[in-house]
Amino acid sequence: MSADEHRPPPDWVGDVSLGVRAWVGDTPPTPHPERSSGEQSSERSPAGRRTAKTGRRGQGRSRTKTWEERKAARIAREEAAAAEVEADPESVARTILLDSLTGQARTRKELADKLAKRGVPDELASSLLDRFTEVGLIDDSAYARQWVESRHRSRGLAPRALAQELRRKGVGDEEAKEALEQIGEDDQRAAARALVDRKLRSMSGLDPQVATRRLAGLLARKGYAAGLAFSVVREALAEQDADLDEPHPDF
Template sequence: MTDENRPPPDWAGDVSLGVKAWVGDSPSTPHTATSPPTERRQKKRGGRSRTKSFAERAEAREARQAAAAAEVQADPEGVARTIVLDSLTGQARTRKELADKLAKREVPDEVATELLDRFTEVGLIDDSAYARQWVESRHRSRGLAPRALAQELRRKGVGDEEAKEALEQIDEDDQRAAARALVDKKMRSMATLDRQVATRRLAGMLARKGYAAGLAFSVVREALGEQDEELDEPHPDF
């Protein structure tokens, strides 16, 4: 069976399972590059603290950088694979995010590209799936509108087509419901404000979340109108 006709593995697209499938039952030994220690270590002697001088810290930092560079030079593919696997463990990443990490460690471009291509082929890197998950999560938890979500996806390196497809999950009803939830929550702290001031602040809050002006003012007017009706309702006598 050719690679083109071979069905994808069960774990394709699932980051956590994909990482396990890549490393097998016996995970590869973590790379030996040491994490930067705290730049200021204090040694207490006789109740007095002594700190490393600026020159000593700079020397230690240069030594770490030299060791990391030597490691990459000795085994660029191994270092790159470890960086990518570590980055994908626990959460998905976009291809750009991973490429930036590899570039920061000075992994050669050709090595990075080949490795990222391989991870994309087996489904461990999937910008489309990442975008869909990101949009659903951020819209639900933060109430962000498509405009704000599109900006976030762009910063993460998600392509226009992938972003557009992911943003189609949110229709106008979803936006209106999320905007209303944000307004209702914010109104609790605005009971004493003038109607005009409250309108301006609520609409500004929605604008920062990415909502269009028309939708924002419509939701705000609706919420404030319902609030006024509730305040005007006579209370029954008991």
């Protein structure tokens, strides 16, 4: 057996950063006996980079919670919220309503659902909702008008689609009808045409029948009646064909 086989391994064995220093001719430091195997060294390599032992990566990141831990945390939050409601239900209910209405209008049904989810008694919730309605903080009619105007302008939704959205939000039929009266036939046609023109930009060279089917489907999903949808689509495609057939003025 040779003398090399009896020689103890160098101090840097097992530490990649110290091994690199030994390879370039730098004398590796003697590991401190009190340092744990996962502790990062504060020395820097010849390139100026901070050296670190393997196993350091990822240190400091929070451990992923198990399903049982997440469930326990959720139950603890729910129990704490229930205890708070039981101690002072009116104060908690007021806070929920005011926080929900900060910066955004909401319907009475949306607010009632929030109170019910937090365990606020129905009688107290109804009383507070009536009071907030009396002072104008809750106004389903104004909410519906604002919602219809905004969604029709930004998304091009037709009255039928808007009526479904208002119904899901708990707006009454009378309030919804009044709000939808803002959108006339000309408004619907203009909004539908804007949707079609925008979509046509990405449909050049498409077969006319396929284009018609896709555009009509787009308008149907936005709530437009079939008659209006096909009328707008035919008009847009006809104008597009006329533009393509028109000779360039320079020729």
